[in-house]
Amino acid sequence: MERDQNKLPQMGIDIESMARFRKILEDGGESFLNRLFAASEQQYCQRFMDPVPHFLGLFCAKEAVIKAMQDHYALLVSGIEIGHHKNRAPYVCKMLYQDKEIQDAFECSVSISHCEDYATAVAMIRKK
């Protein structure tokens, strides 16, 4: 029996430099933040003494989702919103493609990690 490639889980991964992102955030300021992060994401990150690792973790998660989704839709960072469960585990709450919400058509998992120098994330997507 042939396997349906559309339904196979697809993975995506991203890693970014903390120092570089810190500089971009400093230079880009609020308009940069507003371009890339939803209000709820900004609220989550601003709760921390140093929000930058949390912003970069979210950015990596979005890039990882973009890679995992690329056989289906070409997404933009600004079209993906990551939320957090009560236990702080991240999840994809919104994926927008050309102004249409498509998250309900996919099972989507993300995992984020950060240290002093880097943030990284992986995403796994399966079409429902």
Ligand SMILES: CC(C)(COP(=O)(O)OP(=O)(O)OC[C@H]1O[C@@H](n2cnc3c(N)ncnc32)[C@H](O)[C@@H]1OP(=O)(O)O)[C@@H](O)C(=O)NCCC(=O)NCCS
């Ligand atoms: C959840 C846990 C694994 C996170 O690991 P960490 O090394 O502290 O931090 P990391 O940088 O790897 O990961 C942080 C990210 O994990 C994610 N995360 C947090 N809690 C999570 C959970 N319960 N489930 C899944 N992901 C979680 C978040 O995305 C977080 O980043 P964000 O808040 O910026 O989005 C850790 O806090 C934990 O609970 N460990 C188990 C407790 C334990 O055994 N402690 C004793 C250690 S000796």
